[in-house]
Amino acid sequence: xxxxxxxxxxxxxxxxxxxxxxxxxxxxxxxxxxxxxxxxxxxxxxxxxxxxxxxxxxxxxxxxxxxxxxxxxxxxxxxxxxxxxxxxxxxxxxxxxxxxxxxxxxxxxxxxxxxxxxxxxxxxxxxxxxxxxxxxxxxxxxxxxxxxxxxxxxxxxxxxxxxxxxxxxxxxxxxxxxxxxxxxxxxxxxxxxxxxxxxxxxxxxxxxxxxxxxxxxxxxxxxxxxxxxxxxxxxxxxxxxxxxxxxxxxxxxxxxxxxxxxxxxxxxxxxxxxxxxxxxxxxxxxxxxxxxxxxxxxxxxxxxxxxxxxxxxxxxxxxxxxxxxxxxxxxxxxxxxxxxxxxxxxxxxxxxxxxxxxxxxxxxxxxxxxxxxxxxxxxxxxxxxxxxxxxx
Numbered sequence: 001x002x003x004x005x006x007x008x009x010x011x012x013x014x015x016x017x018x019x020x021x022x023x024x025x026x027x028x029x030x031x032x033x034x035x036x037x038x039x040x041x042x043x044x045x046x047x048x049x050x051x052x053x054x055x056x057x058x059x060x061x062x063x064x065x066x067x068x069x070x071x072x073x074x075x076x077x078x079x080x081x082x083x084x085x086x087x088x089x090x091x092x093x094x095x096x097x098x099x100x101x102x103x104x105x106x107x108x109x110x111x112x113x114x115x116x117x118x119x120x121x122x123x124x125x126x127x128x129x130x131x132x133x134x135x136x137x138x139x140x141x142x143x144x145x146x147x148x149x150x151x152x153x154x155x156x157x158x159x160x161x162x163x164x165x166x167x168x169x170x171x172x173x174x175x176x177x178x179x180x181x182x183x184x185x186x187x188x189x190x191x192x193x194x195x196x197x198x199x200x201x202x203x204x205x206x207x208x209x210x211x212x213x214x215x216x217x218x219x220x221x222x223x224x225x226x227x228x229x230x231x232x233x234x235x236x237x238x239x240x241x242x243x244x245x246x247x248x249x250x251x252x253x254x255x256x257x258x259x260x261x262x263x264x265x266x267x268x269x270x271x272x273x274x275x276x277x278x279x280x281x282x283x284x285x286x287x288x289x290x291x292x293x294x295x296x297x298x299x300x301x302x303x304x305x306x307x308x309x310x311x312x313x314x315x316x317x318x319x320x321x322x323x324x325x326x327x328x329x330x331x332x333x334x335x336x337x338x339x340x341x342x343x344x345x346x347x348x349x350x351x352x353x354x355x356x357x358x359x360x361x362x363x364x365x366x367x368x369x370x371x372x373x374x375x376x377x378x379x380x381x382x383x384x385x386x387x388x389x390x391x392x
Contacts (some may be wrong), residue, residue, distance in 0.1 A: 001390060002100040003029055004120075006093065007039040008084060008107045010057075012047040015258075016223070017302055018107060020197050021127050021173070025104065028055060028382050036100065037325045038092050044262075056096065058088040068112065076162075077111050078155040080130065084109040090116045102389060105167075111159045114166060123389065124167040125195075128302030129177040131157035131184075133228070136299035136322075140231055161185045164192065168389055171195040176325045193385060196328075198378040199308040199369065202288065206314035209362050210355040212291050217252045218348065219315075221283050221306050225259025228300035232320075236296045237267045237274065239341040243385035245272050246349065251352075256286045288313040292351055292358070295319035295335075296344070303327055307335065308373050311365035316358045318347050328372045334364045 011022035022039075029035035030052055037049065041057040049055050066087030072078060084107075094117035097103055103122045105114060108130050114122070131153050138149035160181060164170040169191045172178045182189040206212075220236070222229040233255055244251055255268050256277040268276040280286055287293060293310035297320055304323045311317070317335035324337055331337035336351060338344040351358050371377065 001102055002034045002036070002388070004038060004093075004096050004100040004103045005029070005037050006089075006103065006110060007037060008110055010039050010042045010046060011037075012042070012049065017173070017305060018127055019195065019205065020305070021125065024108065024198055024378060025125075025382070026050065028379055033386075034314065036096060038089065038096065056091060056092050058086060060086055061088070070294060071112055075112065076155065077159050078130075078152050080109045080152070080156065081111045081159060085112045088292065089113060089379060093117055099203055102246070102386075105163075108156060108160050108163060111163050114163060121389065122167050123385075124163045124170045126160060126163070126170055126172055126177075126181075129160060129180055131160055132177055132180045133301035135297065136301075137227055137231075140299055141191045141227065157184055161188065164188045169193055169385070170301075171385070173197050174326045175328070179356065195381045195385060196276070196373055197303060197305075199312050199368070199373050199376045200375070201366075202284070202313050204218070204288075206288055209228050209316070209359045211316065212289060212315070213352055213355050213358050215289070215291050216248065216352060217254060217289070217291050218253045218294055219256065219287055219292075220296075221287055221293045222257045223259060224255070224257040224264050225261055228297050229257065230261055230264050231299065232263060232295075232297040234267045235298060236344070237271050240344040241271055241274065243341065247324055247345065247349065248352070250376070254286060254290070256280050256283055281306050284309055284313055287315055290315050292348060293317045295323040296338075297323040300326070303373075308369060311362075311369040311373075314362050316351055316361040317365060318344065318351065327368075329365070329368050333361075334368045335361060 007022040011019045014020045014023040026035055036054045038056045041059050069082035070081030097117040103117050103120050103284050104125050106125045108126055134149050134156055136151035138146050150273055160164055171193050175194050178192045178194055182192055215341045220233050224230055253274040258279045260278055268274050293315045295304050303326045307317055307327055318338055319335045321337055321339055329335055336347040338347040
């Protein structure tokens with residue numbers, strides 16, 4: 001099939017969740033189909049696309065921002081969609097959509113461009129539910145932001161329902177988000193499909209679990225400029241870390257990731273035996289030497305990639321129920337679950353005091369990764385979806 005993929009961001013380097021999804025989709029499509037990528041132009045120094053891939057790039061223009069926002073308001077779309085609207089993208093889509101067999105439009109943020117695809121069969125790859133993300137963030141953010149976030153969450157939910165209704169089917173990376181959207185509009189449930197993302201295994205053998213556990217170092221990784229992550233680590237430092245450092249005098253914490261905001265910098269600087277590594281060259285190398293990986297997220301959507309990466313590096317995970325629900329993992333088998341601060345203190349302590357428990361969690365997490373988040377499992381899921389779509 002001739003397939004047009006409309007990505008919201010240039011896919012390489014594939015560091016963010018949507019970039020990982022685009023990269024994996026394109027590499028799969030190159031094996032058996034004729035993909036065309038339409039995406040913003042590559043930033044300076046970005047890697048080249050895979051060999052053989054056709055790319056139509058456009059340069060986003062800031063001067064059309066007001067136009068996009070007005071259109072979003074008038075047409076009932078969220079402001080997110082207004083920020084992503086580009087007339088040059090509209091022109092490219094109207095030209096190419098009629099020349100392909102299928103269009104994959106990524107992200108609800110690109111919803112204003114659905115009309116530019118005409119009657120060509122379309123899959124909307126939401127990746128995750130932004131309305132779910134904003135709904136939960138509205139409970140946690142500052143009072144000034146809450147009213148706006150609730151308003152935007154309602155418009156995002158309406159846009160997601162509209163996009164699913166107008167598509168052949170819609171993809172999400174986890175069952176939690178699928179169930180949320182199905183609850184908003186039960187009649188659309190049959191169109192909602194889970195297609196996971198893949199995380200590659202470790203490039204080198206991990207140190208023995210017993211050795212890492214004795215090192216007593218916890219690690220939190222991710223894009224620290226993303227509210228979900230900044231809120232999570234600030235909560236952990238405020239509610240859990242003060243008790244842990246008293247009970248375990250040798251315990252250390254490493255917070256590593258890109259774009260740390262001032263609030264995270266201040267929180268880490270004020271915490272005893274905690275360090276911040278800003279934009280490390282190799283995030284997974286830092287993770288690989290940890291005694292345990294932390295995922296204390298209280299909001300967000302999609303799959304928490306930090307959990308998958310910890311499994312890949314053979315690191316036991318302690319996660320919040322919300323973070324765990326974004327995976328196919330089972331609590332107390334693939335990771336430890338902790339909700340209240342005392343549960344976090346007890347869970348981390350039991351893991352550090354029991355290397356056998358840590359080893360069981362590592363083995364189960366790696367098996368979960370092989371079963372549900374390997375390149376082979378994602379390829380199977382994509383193959384099934386495209387086969388079904390080609391038959392319709």
